[in-house]
Amino acid sequence: NAGVTQTPKFRVLKTGQSMTLLCAQDMNHEYMYWYRQDPGMGLRLIHYSVGEGTTAKGEVPDGYNVSRLKKQNFLLGLESAAPSQTSVYFCASSYSRAGGYEQYFGPGTRLTVT
Amino acid sequence: AQKITQTQPGMFVQEKEAVTLDCTYDTSDPSYGLFWYKQPSSGEMIFLIYQGSYDQQNATEGRYSLNFQKARKSANLVISASQLGDSAMYFCAMREPDTGGFKTIFGAGTRLFVKA
Numbered sequence: 514n515a516g517v518t519q520t521p522k523f524r525v526l527k528t529g530q531s532m533t534l535l536c537a538q539d540m541n542h543e544y545m546y547w548y549r550q551d552p553g554m555g556l557r558l559i560h561y562s563v564g565e566g567t568t569a570k571g572e573v574p575d576g577y578n579v580s581r582l583k584k585q586n587f588l589l590g591l592e593s594a595a596p597s598q599t600s601v602y603f604c605a606s607s608y609s610r611a612g613g614y615e616q617y618f619g620p621g622t623r624l625t626v627t
Numbered sequence: 628a629q630k631i632t633q634t635q636p637g638m639f640v641q642e643k644e645a646v647t648l649d650c651t652y653d654t655s656d657p658s659y660g661l662f663w664y665k666q667p668s669s670g671e672m673i674f675l676i677y678q679g680s681y682d683q684q685n686a687t688e689g690r691y692s693l694n695f696q697k698a699r700k701s702a703n704l705v706i707s708a709s710q711l712g713d714s715a716m717y718f719c720a721m722r723e724p725d726t727g728g729f730k731t732i733f734g735a736g737t738r739l740f741v742k743a
Contacts, residue, residue: 555718556733557733558733561730567727569727570727572732601670617674618672620670621670
């Protein structure tokens with residue numbers, strides 16, 4: 514039982530390049546989330562998904578796209594990376610119950626855009 | 628407007644003493660959930676405690692308790708008998724209904740330093 518895994522762990526991009534971050538969970542969770550954490554700050558919600566084939570915008574969705582083609586996977590895409598997107602990206606998953614059920618987090622992906 | 632406010636960027640506590648980390652929230656929905664997470668220097672996010680908006684009693688989990696004051700919209704975390712391993716960032720978070728389902732928003736965090 515791996516929990517939540519993220520690929521890759523580290524990445525350096527040049528401005529304008531694109532990339533996709535992969536999140537996978539093996540807990541059969543309905544909800545999945547992508548957050549970014551900038552130095553000394555909390556987590557800001559980028560996008561989330563309440564189930565296969567559905568996505569919704571969070572607090573800071575601009576510059577990112579997501580897809581949830583399979584229940585266990587949630588992909589975060591950067592079409593044209595900018596230095597402002599340098600951050601640590603966390604994926605999380607949870608059950609769908611309205612209350613309770615904490616989020617399980619992946620180990621994070623450290624992205625640097627030069 | 629900030630949904631989750633943590634007004635203490637940093638806190639110091641003596642080992643074995645209790646400490647309270649403040650959190651206030653803002654929502655107009657009657658159904659919501661409040662969480663506290665710990666992030667050690669290693670970077671992982673660790674769930675500590677949960678309080679539902681309809682829960683009558685304050686949540687407790689071992690040395691952690693949540694002081695839930697609904698009318699004041701506060702959900703402070705109390706850590707009793709602090710240990711050196713409690714030194715970390717602590718985040719308050721709120722899960723509330725959204726057009727796309729339920730979303731969870733985090734506060735900016737409080738860094739706790741436990742002194743020997």
